[in-house]
Amino acid sequence: REKTPLDGFITAGGTVRGIRTGASEIVCADTVICAGPWSAPVGAMLDLTLPIEPSPRQVFVTEPFDGIGPRSPMTIDFHTSFYFHPEGEGVLFGMSDPATPPGDDTSVDWSFLDSITAVAQRRWPPLLDARVKSAWAGLYENTPDFQPLVGPLQPGLWIAAGFSGHGFMMAPVIGRWLASWMTDGAPTADLRAFAPDRFAAGGLQPERNVI
Ligand SMILES: Cc1cc2nc3c(=O)[nH]c(=O)nc-3n(C[C@H](O)[C@H](O)[C@H](O)COP(=O)(O)OP(=O)(O)OC[C@H]3O[C@@H](n4cnc5c(N)ncnc54)[C@H](O)[C@@H]3O)c2cc1C
Structure with a gap:
């Protein structure tokens, strides 16, 4: 039901x-x-x-962006957890933040964009040319x-x-x-x-x- x-x-x-x-x-x-x-x-x-435990994760989506093709695979930097993949004509990207405590707050933390940008600068610089159009936060459901x-x-x-x-x-x-x-x-x-x-x-x- x-x-x-x-x-x-x-x-x-x-x-x-x-x-x-x-x-x-x-x-x-x-x-x-x-x-x-x-x-x-x-x-x-x-x-x-x-x-x-609920654990918030931030996700960002860009406007149309020709720095990524529609057939590009989901790409993950396991060293930092920064990841991205095509989303419509843009790109969806995110990263986990070990400093975020467990909780069920799903408000968007725009300041976290700076942390991701710092990583993208080293891992995938083309992302810095994209314009973010939307963001959302969701909850992981972590066990030990x-x-x-x-x-x-x-x-x-x-x-x-x-x-x-x-x-x-x-x-x-x-x-x-x-x-x-x-x-x-x-x-x-x-x-x-x-x-x-x-x-x-x-x-x-x-x-x-x-x-
Ligand atoms: C940003 C983000 C990215 C993700 N990316 C991936 C991915 O790439 N690949 C992947 O495999 N997984 C991914 N996940 C994880 C995936 O979304 C979850 O692991 C999965 O949805 C868990 O499914 P579930 O059915 O256990 O729980 P949920 O989908 O959370 O469903 C739980 C349901 O229980 C209901 N509920 C809760 N409490 C009550 C109550 N008291 N009474 C009645 N109903 C209740 C809720 O309303 C909800 O409908 C991602 C998650 C996030 C947040």
């Missing part, structure tokens, strides 16, 4: 039986927390501590090792969240694997790297290629 905030979970004897939204209830055998950057507050409704939490949390409750800024790429296969895990009773792929309880065991191998 779209555009409908979750009010809480229906539970019986430690098993999640569905959710409550406004005046209605949705009863189901399996419930999945997939609330992206807002998954931790959703888990808190059941007193669960989910290690997922920048990998998602995928799997069962408690009877009747699952999670697929915390994709740490690479959820578009992972969504189709994770959806398929999780659905077959629910219906077949066992995962069809080895998903231990995404186990929701892996952080307690330590020995994490953080994803390094997060921009």
